[in-house]
Amino acid sequence: MVFRHSVSLGALSAALVFATPAFAQQTSADSSASQDQSTATRTAVMTGQAAPEETGADIMVTGTRIPSRPNITAAAPITSVTSADIKAQSPSNIEEVLNRLPQISPDSQQNYQDSDGRQRIKLRSLGFERTLVLVDGKRLGTQNGEDAGIIPVSLIERVDVLTGGASSVYGSDAVAGVVNFILKPDFKGIRVDANYNFYNHINRANIVTDQAQKNGFPTNTGMVTDGGRADLTLTAGTALFDDKLKVSGFVNYKHADLVPYGNRSTSACQLIQTGKDGPLSCSLSSYSKSGYISPRSGANNGTAYINNPDGTRTFVPYGPGPNNAANPYDNYSYQRADERVNAGGFASLKLSPEIELYGSGLWFRDKSTNNVPTRVFAYNNYGSTPYQVNCNNPYLSGSQATALCGAAAGTSALVPLDIRYRLNAPDLVDTYINTGIRATGGVRGKIGTAWTYDVGGVYARNQQDWMPATLPNFSRINQALNVVNVGGTPTCAVGAAAGCVPFDAFSAGNANQAFVNFISGGVDPEKQRTVNTLTNVLANVTGDLGKYGITSPFAEQGLAFAAGVEYREDRLTSVGNAAFRADYGGSDSNLSQHVWEGNIELQAPLVQHKPLIEQLQVNGGFRLSKYNTNPDKFTTWKLEGLYSPVRDIVLRASFNKAQRAPTVTETYQATNINFSKQGGSQNDFCAPVPRLIADPARPGQTITTTAPLASQAVCRATGLSDALYGSALLLCPDNQCTVRSGGFTASPETAYTQTYGIILKPSFIPGLVLSVDRYRIKINNSLGYNDDSYYTDGCMRSNGDPFFCSGIVRAANGTLYATANTNPTSGFIRAGTTNYYFSISRGYDFQGQYGVRLGSVGKLDMSFNGSLTTFAGGQDSPLQPQRNCAGYYGNGCSQLLPKWSHGLRTTYTTPNGVFNASFNWRYVGSLTSANNSGDPAIGGTPDRAQTTFYRIAPISYFDLALTFNIAKRYSLRLISNNLLDKSAPILPNSYDISLARSNTIPARYDSLGRNIAIGFTANF
Template identity: 25%
Template sequence: MKISKLTLGIGLALSFSGQAFAQQSNDQTTAQAVEKIEVTGSHIKGVDMEGAQPLTIISAEDIRKSGATTVFELMSTITQTRGGEGSFSTSESGATSTSTPAGQAAASLRGLGPSATLTLINGRRIAASSFASGTQNFVDINSIPLAAIERIEVLATGASATYGADAVAGVINYILKKDYKGAELNAVYGNSTASSDEGSLNLNFIWGDEVAGGDLMLFADYYDRKDFKATDRSYTRDPVLESSYSYLSKTPNIYYYSARDGNEIANPNCATPLVTTEFGEEICAYYGNEDDWLETPLESVSAGFTYNKEFGDLNWKTDFFYTRTKSTSYSTPAPINQVDDSEGPFADETALDIFSDDIRNDLLDRIYIDPFDTVAGRTLYGFQFDARFATPRTVEIETDSFRLVSGLTGTVGEWDWESAVTLSKSESEQVAVAGIYNRYKYHAAIAGELCSDGSIADYDADADSLSCGSGSLLGMYNPFLMGDATNDAILGTAQEMPTRDGESTVYGWDLRFSGDLMEFNDDVIRSAFGLEVRKEEITDVPSLNARARFENDYLVDVFGFGSSLSEAKRTQWGAFGEFHVPLTEQLEMQLAGRYDHYDDFGGDFNPKVAFTFRPTDDLVLRASWATSFRAPSLTQAGVKLRTTRASFDCSANQAVADLYCEGFGDLRGNNVLELGNPELEAEESESVSIGFGYSPTRNTNITVDYWRFDHEKLVDTDMTGVLDRAITDASLRHCGLVPEGEIGISYDPQMCEVTDSQGLTIEEQGANLTEILDAWVDYADPRFAELELYRDHVLLLENTGTQTVSGVDFTFDHRFEFEAGSLSFSLDATHYISYERNKPGSDEIEELAGTWRYPENIATARLFWDQENWYAGLTAYYTASYEDDIERLRGRELDELDALGELDENGLRDVSSWTTVRATFGYEFEKANVSLSIDNIFDREPPRAYGSARGFDSINHDAYGTTYKVSLTYFF
């Protein structure tokens, strides 16, 4: 503990407490009749902890008026989960291993990432998704049934002293309904007002009554949502910049290596207008908009129950729910490469026969016809082409998850106790149903060597003949022939359907005590103690054809489809103590500490100190200091080999930019293999919260809270840092593939054919990489003057750096009461003072607040009129402007932006602020409720963002336009 941080944490602040301080009753009978409430952030029952910590509560009324039909929609209404790249929804889902898992969503506090936010249900953990987001394990909140939720409590400050690992940014606790009597059926239909159909349907049923002497509640929930494509809106249909093209078109171009003048040659049958490149070529280009799903289809079915029954002095509580979700996700069509994954696959010269004689002869005059080797071992003559497949990579995923918690509560003397067992599991099955092709079968097909049963023909060199075992030899597939059924059928034979199976399980047992410890200052010190034992297991196993293997030169059998092989398990135990100390009548102190021990990681102790001062009934001041930690996730600990794409940031390190990016500051990507690292240390965080609140009238509440997180030892791969270290460390430099058992960067195998002025190759210690780059340019005359990276760089997960985040939360609410009804106004706002993080591969600290995807200001304002049986309201959601992601664009894109006048005098631009307004109306009948909510009632388009290929920031904005939801609830 640092004394300066501790002193700061003890500072005083203002915050409104929604409840009066719970006074201890002298009447023992009355005290026993009052239920002691446990609030998120403390295990001490019967103490008003809301006033001692920055707790945000989404009440049952808030849920009803929100119009939300999923937990993610609901969590998007609070400012603590908006801004930054931590929270994600199915808008970010995709078919590849670099996308967020298909059909899943996560809530993140303060933009620190989903793995830094602890998700609880009724105060206990839930199994993480078996498919990680990158290597971050997270809880899929799409698996939590909204119909079962009574309220949500959000504690946006470090809470490991109470709950253990992962509560770095705080805790989101979903509280289930209980003691429900009656029955209700709710139906919600929603859609956009556009001509396309993005309809959604939500049905849920709840029933509760006394059964067998206890309270039983049953619930069921069904949700179905259609997909939403970029082509469904005019402002996302077309590319944001003409220069943001890819050479890899669905109608192949002729690769520049095969062209006599060294320029790409456009496909004569290009289906779209030709695009002029920065080299003056005219090519058939590809833009991702045509294959971009802004939201994927999602179907979810949930059911469960809660049951409470008293047995004398004991109370038995059980809750259970089961959820099945189905989704389909898409990624752009996979690029087509050579068998060894280098650019420019070969096609036989007869592929040009589909063109007219004049076009064919013209092309033959402009290209080289060279020999190439086929997968069957023949030598043919042809040319290289540039292309991608026509069908988007498509995966279907089905996830089954359940959670069972059963426990007993009772009293021992003056102490309350509770103990429960937890079993939670998430199991996912994924299959690639379209757009995935076997690299060997594909190259056999374009050489006419593929058999009808999917096998590759045997070649008899002596007889110069091909033969198939059980199938018949197919014709030669022509990548330039579009729309021909026979040709397409040959390609279909090369399709594969890789699978991926994952399972995540949590077994837990806990025991907690809460009660008065001792008399102190004419009051009592209240306390809580507890033990927890938890076992976690996770597996993520792809089919063999989706794995990279050293024995196969790390070549995944299929094009453009990586995977993660991960298996790990651990056992953890923890013990905590917590004390509520009345220092004076106005000043209270909370002390907490918890020790956690992992059998694979070691131990960690985390303390917390908090003070609450109430100088008057209207004023509450509070402050807290705490440490938190996040142990390396099971995926990070258990990664065997993860095939993915890693980015390196040319703007973070000028030496890296000069050697690998022609001096530009853009973001580059390469195929890499990630390995788990047994030497990983825990991520650590120190948090401070200082707030003040004022309630001048019964109907007026004001809160202000300052918060700060110092987050260290973040776990990730750092390709920028490895490239930087490789400049002076030859052990990280490899010509060709990285040898098995080693790590580092893979360079073009020909890089070792050039040397620096001392005669040293790139693999030798002391080599001057700048001189080698100059020699490489002279030797190979590459299109881009940069060191030629190869593929499958091998990187270890490591503790890459630090980030420090600070800001202020502000809330205001006031209710005007009239004879006819009441008018309420509320404002919630978050201001990010700073978001500092070291650049990858550099000790330089960058300020993220106000930059791409990190708005400095986020706010929500609500105005509601309530009468006896109806209500109407307006809610405005505001996201401030922030810098566009300009510095990571390529030179040709920057030139186009400059020509459009979009850049300021510093070569930058801002994404505009965005405000949308929701209108909500509701009417309550005797046995029914009906409501209507209209989002984005002014049909505002998302602000233009040139730093995103989508043309807008899909994390902070959406492209739906005006949407509506109609809800009908009937009570039985």
């Protein structure tokens, strides 16, 4: 077994050193308490009730500000992940845990080569902007800037996932639901948590390796051990002055090794399939290590060559094949190299039952990188002027000089050429450095026996520095190409005094690091800094009005009440240096918005402990919000009901109106006007376009036509007169029409959510709890960013639907090219963040919990969490059909939600609690290409149906965790996730589906293979 970095080996060694003496300690008969606590906690959260007395404190119920009360069940379904569940997975970050929950759309930033390093959470199929993330009931940060990686995994008591609207309780952004991280309170003592995990995978030959070998790309088969990740946490806490002052803190270090694409046989190259069922091939790049050369004058103008890989200094034609074209993605990050430090502290001072001061602080710094090949870029990356080479360059052989210079070969004449070269040198890196702080503070307490209050706030600041790999210096490349022979030594014509290093561009395998350093000099590094800040002040008061006799005559518990006011400001600033703006464009920004809100919540038991009515209860909530960026106030509300005919059965229903105001980024994208040119080569679809079509008079033959792409009726729907249909006047310059983004008002979106469910706790089967809940979410005026193709493609696809065609805003003469100074109000295709028709999410959630004692044999606990998604999609306009993407991918179905997925964990614990074994079954349902859906609304027409690569079969993953608890002080965990080493499913054109070039969906599947983990905890 070989480990790639000494830090990873060191972490493993340290864990083993700590663990070794633990086996000699005396075992305890009470070590099963933590597992019992976990089971009771999950059951309590699942039902929304207070935990049993023997398990400790009351449970904070996510989704309400009213503290939990005995015999009161939550009306909204909650899924909980306990600390025991988390330890059984030995994750290095929280997104690994959450991605395994059926209710969450996975987002694996660690396996995504274009990631910015931030961990975000997406409930259902509705995006991270609609998922509110809380820590102990308060916001983590802004929607745009938050990073869940700031939360220390080892300090999480549990994670509550409430799906469905919760805006009336928590404010905007809780449209899809809430993820609430409950941290362990009041830690005392010293604890060390160490985890190390790595991948142990068998690479097998497959269709990707076949294609890679045809192009001479290396393939990796056989056993591979890589991807080491170390996680070390030190936690300490104490209580002073008779437990009135409680202080705790932690520091956490994480490290992840790079796993490049080339380390997996399934990603030996990016697999491309041309056409519906066309041939397979690898993505190829002209940036070959043999060097790509193309003259830009003379008889061979435009011919593409590479240097002969055999070292003979001859040119051979460029094209696919061994040692010719390059693999552009072989060293991209399948697992990003990452280093993170987290630290934080928590304190509370209880001056009296009426006054308790509290505060906390979290800080992190994360650096992640993505490899970028070291290259000499084509000249058109800098402009329209080609490179120049002198025809007596000593690196040119006679035949090469003739091919480039013709009759001028051997002279000092300069000729233009294009050069693309992947240098045989260490890769460059794109670097993201994310830093952040989150501070909370306030005062809380009790007022008499009926009232509690909490006045406090949150300040969060997340900063991201992006430093992309910078283009080499164009002028220095040109200097290095002008080489003369001085005393038999190739030397730059500008002279050695200039520090120039000559460029041998005319042989394969250039590995001159001095040349790399030279062309990289004289270039300002590119950098963009983005800062997101949240300032949140809130005051809440709760009261049990039953203490004053305000109680239903048929109930024992009285009316409970909560009210609050809140101020929240989001701010975003973004600054790029001159080098960054030169390459990426855009402009600096300073954006902000704030909101004032007030809310009220009621919990009213109507009947309790009566014949046929064990419990009947209604809950309600209302919130009023006013944003400075919107002239209107808006309201949200909830109405919930509970009915329990007997103790064993609870029926529940919840209705919510939730609203989400646009984030500061969305507001900017909506309002800021920017003129640009349309990407690609698509022209006005009403202009004449030369193309081949089938000849109606000669079957099997084609003819050339200049007919527009769109019909006359579609063009009429864009405001074009019939007289101009097919006119050359409509041709956009350079085949690129004008796009105007912005200039719109983005209004809050409104979601109506419904859940109906049943909870079963049969008294004749102690320890069993089952629940089934139906959810329905519909978002009106759904906010989203749409580029120009959304309107052009939609207009054509819908045969003239005004909803889409109105996005094509023609000038008075019918054209679509404009500038901000000429006709800023017409002559463009619109783009930007706007409100469109609505989004839909519907399905069922299933949960189960069963704990049974086996007498002298031990204890068995089982937990089940499954989700059936029946609808995931929406409707673009009143004239368009609904798009249901549940179980499908492609054609705009991007959330990649199988119709069914589940997790079933079974844990056996010995009577003395010294040992437990936890076995988990994760099931991911099938995914089918939208082309084969049979639903024309998502492109499932018969002519588009595929016969190859149209379905990903369901996959079952099995995880095993063995835990040894010794003497109440030490715990050793041995874990294997994806125990059977299932390989990732292969999907050509994967970037179009998952924005990953690894031929799979890395967020959805265990794409790197079996993961083995060793974890250790020591308490002092």
